[in-house]
Amino acid sequence: MTIRLPAAVREFGLPRILIAAFLVALFAVAIATHMSFAILLTDCIARVARNGILVLALLPAIQGGLGLNFGLPIGIICGLIGCVISLNFGVHGVAGVALAMGVGVALAVPVGAAYGWLLNRTRGQEMMVGTYLGFALVSGMSIFWLLAPFRNPTLVWAIGGKGLRTTLALTGIYDRVLDRWLQFDVAGVTIPTGALLAFLGLCFLVWLFFRTRMGITIAAARSNPRFALAAGISDERTRIQASVLTTVLGAVGIVVYSQSFGFVQLYTAPLLMAFPAIACILIGGATVTRATIAHVIIGTLLFQSILTTALPVTSQVIEGDISETARLIIQNGMILYALTRFGK
Amino acid sequence: MDPGGSGPGGGGAPVLELRDIGKEYEGVRVVKGVSLAIPAGEIHALLGENGAGKSTLMNILFGMPVIQETGGYTGEILLDGRPVRFRSPGEAIAAGIGMVHQEFMLLPGFRIAENIKLNREPSRRNLLSRVLGSGLERLDVRRMREDARRALDRVGLGIDEWLPVAGLPVGHMQFVEIAREVDKEQLRALIFDEPTAVLTETEAERLLETMRAFARSGVAVLFITHRLEEVRAIADRATVLRDGEVVGVVDPKTTSVVRIAEMMVGRPAGPTAGRRQLPAGGEAAMTIEHLRVDMPGEPVLDVSLVVRRGEILGIGGLAGQGKIGIANGVMGLYPASGRVALDGREFPLNRPREALERGLAFVSEDRRGVGLLGEESVELNIALSALEAQGRFLRPFPVPALRPLDPRALRAHADAMIRDLDIRTTGPAQQVRRLSGGNQQKVCLARAMTLRPKLLFVSEPTRGIDVGAKARVLEILTRLNREEGVTLVLTSSELAELRALCDRVAIIYRGRVETILPPDAPDAAFGLAMAGEEQAA
Amino acid sequence: MRARLGRWSVPILFAVLCLSGILVAKITPSFLLGEMMVRVGRNSVLVMALLIPILAGLGLNFGIVIGAMAGQAAAILIVHWKLAGIVGFGAAWLLATPIAILLGVATGILFNRAKGREMVTGLIAGFFANGLYQLVFLFALGSLIPFHDPDMLLPQGNGLRNTIDLTGIQYAIDDLVRVQIPVEGRMLRVPVVTYAVVAGFCVFTVLFLRTRLGQQLRAMGQDDHVAAIAGIPVERNRIIATVLSTVFASWGQLLFLQNIGTLNTYNSHEQVGMFAIAALLVSGATVSHATVAQALLGTVLFHTLFVVSPLAGKALAGDAQIGEYFRVFVAYAVITVALVLHAWQAKKGKRTA
Structure with missing residues (x-):
């Protein structure tokens, strides 16, 4: 290290400070230009509720020693299959969401176990294997969506009657049904109570899980595999448990995401979904080897706030949509930073 | 020679001298004020239990990066009377320090000759190398093989120098390592890190003979081992380390093995406390x-x-x-x-x-x-x-x-x-x-x-x-x-x-x-x- | 024997896949030959850019995307300066090189700081660089960076258009020496100089292996600890290997663009890494071992599949879309399998050691 930064700064991490400063600057511009704070805040909260569980899904993988789960799309695919099946049966409302989650979770358990088994055999390359397994699965599923035997006319292409559409609108089925549950307004800010509760409730459950025997064992095996061996713990097993958990949460996460977004996105949509989620948890303060619920919540809040405010704020200053570019830089810069610090 | 003496240098000026070497890892002092001096032609044994500081000392001597990364060391190393401070193994090798490692430092996929000449390959200049530096000089494979052949013959290993290292018996690998050191013309001091651990008895005998040959050619030899009988057979002097400190320097020819073993593990500390009589042949x-x-x-x-x-x-x-x-x-x-x-x-x-x-x-x-x-x-x-x-x-x-x-x-x-x-x-x-x-x-x-x-x-x-x-x-x-x-x-x-x-x-x-x-x-x-x-x- | 069969199983499987595709879609040899002549010529250098890092133990360099961006930056500048033909191409080549060296050094330093995770770091570094690339060419150009060229800029006066016309340098290398061979009544254009360049790269790579530096890199590829103990400057050499790869990728991208003739400003580079890597792996190359011959064989096989699969998909299911998904799937699947095998074997090796 060439420049000695104050200890507090180093502990928190320079990138995190830059990101927080960027967010503050965005809000400053928003105030200066008299933008509606209520609308900004409503958007922020909605996006936190929408994306939170996908971020939370990464936590068991990190705590279980699998690193950043770039294979999140594997769980997402399970959830999407659940959505499509529930839509195909035409189940509306909360029941539809529940059915989608149920099917998604039922799929995610064996799939997650298989994923964990593979990661055990490819130790040291989990992140790379996860990335490309996710990519391969998403592109393989694209073929499946095209050939799948779904006949419900609201799902398949109007012409030819074969192959699922790329986006399935949920309007009138279970569009925002969780968000709207007990939804209320405070000072013009809309609170999507149901979705927010789902996120925070799952956060609590995961926190609780890591204080049970199984959760403690998973974290201990990650923290020191040789210690675990001496304590009679097989870290191959705990890693599979972590993998199942991350995949299951990924499946649940995409169902909540889809109902909040109002569309189920198929084909290549899940391809890059792991990356922003990973950026969230890292921005929150997690490392490749350690993460907490606080990291999940803070990170999601910070990163999603930037994404929401960047577009309306910067469009007042700069011609064109810079938010996507900013997202690329922040998201991947954060991941790069974490990768170069891991193991130090 | 200065049998049993603890003063630096038995005969003539030391080739390799360590003065008051100290090293800390995360606040723990693993090497404390170690000094030793080896004159040309001497075989000097370094003895000590695991954790006595031997390997740290070797890492310091060989310029291993781990030393730099953990805050360097204190004290001074002199080679032929000149102070040296190596920041990489490359510098140590260039200065004339060689090492036969305990875990073989050989590339299994490379041929024997390639291993022997690794990073010291004879090469020919060409157009590109004149512009872009010596890295692009073309390897001179014929000379590599000749040099390797000569070195292998000197350690008495008759196998083909163009064989890959993978699949060689461990004994042969050990001698390939030694041949690599033989091939270094500038060698001044050579460290053997538990070299006989994997050898059969005849191989070990041949190895000791090779060590004597190194010493005769004026190289200072530092020999790390657990086998006390080998120390007696070959070393001129032995330094015993315990807990990172020099416990003593002895002449192994006149000091009993028992005494050396005691020095390594420490003397009994007074009468035993709380001893009791257990019924013989208890459950x-x-x-x-x-x-x-x-x-x-x-x-x-x-x-x-x-x-x-x-x-x-x-x-x-x-x-x-x-x-x-x-x-x-x-x-x-x-x-x-x-x-x-x-x-x-x-x-x-x-x-x-x-x-x-x-x-x-x-x-x-x-x-x-x-x-x-x-x-x-x-x-x-x-x-x-x-x-x-x-x-x-x-x-x-x-x-x-x-x-x-x-x-x-x-x-x-x-x-x-x-x-x-x-x-x-x-x-x-x-x-x-x-x-x-x-x-x-x-x-x-x-x-x-x-x-x-x-x-x-x-x-x-x-x-x-x-x-x-x-x-x-x-x-x-x-x-x-x-x-x-x-x-x-x-x-x-x-x-x-x-x-x-x-x-x-x-x-x-x-x-x-x-x-x-x-x-x-x-x-x-x-x-x-x-x-x-x-x-x- | 089994090991040998194992090594060839991937390319054989691919050849069978390609062949059945050809039969299903009833593709004529002349069509295929024409397609391959073009595609192999413009893609091989990008694939060969991967060889040196593999050799040096860095694995598959997913960061060659960054080199491709350097090539594109150079191409953009020569269009702005209205340089064309072989002069324009030469200027782009000269311009791309220092940019690629700089970016290569940066990538190499990054790789040194993320030892053991070079591949995922390279992948993310590519995404990150893509963000910076957008920042420069979509926003800064014309606003922060003075640049006035209405033909190239978006109507608002800053940011490049989505496509840049490269007709000025199109075929600058391909047609430097014009050779046309009649095949089945069609004229087959042979880009002689392009293939000479490819051959030059092959020869360079092979000769490079026999230099002192090449030997050092090979040693590092086997065991960088042993290499370091032999006095090889491992960290510096890893940067050199990354720079070479990045520079070759920038040249490879220029060669690719001069054949295509248009630049998709914000997309052309995105999938360079993935396709080059998949092509290399199809030949049976691995994360730790690859040769020039494998690079060429892989390029031929992969691009055959690339041409064949949409046609076969159309013939089979009446839908070209399936074929397109299929070839993307194959690219990802090939990379996944190679990564899994690599990690699997690395783990086994550790166990028996």
């Missing part, structure tokens, strides 16, 4: 028959032992002889075979979980590696094994695996342990890695005690902890045995410790039990046993 708590353990560096070949109920059995011996492997094998941490019975019933090997469930516990010699979860709290570290193996400190829940932690029970137990064992900590929630070595060791003991074991294996309980904590740890062990009736198997490199605490001491030599001695046996008996000369005596 067996555990019988071990023909135990074999594949633990790298500490292989156990064929150990048979009976642990009597209620006793403290000591296991001693020099580093590398296998004493450490016994506990690790029984506890299932390294692949083991043989027959073990606990309380007269068959006990399965290679099943760590089973070992805990049958009432065994283990405090590992590798405190940071195996013993602790550094990032976790003191209380969790204390409770974890019991929580995992016995399901304690949990609240009820229908699904056993999902039973939540009982923080109050955890805290109460940790508080009691902290009080009992006098663990110096800011509180049960403190991270274990922030504790001092001695207090970390107490946490390890607390965890083992929490399991309420019938039989406890404790390995190197006092390594790397300060004097006050040492006494405290030994006191805890004694109390555990006397008051709680726990049978103890204590493995230690410190003979004094074994003799102070144990009812019987088994000495391990070359993976077998050499002999079992009472703690008050004469010093010479221990010395002979550790040097493997029990039968000869």
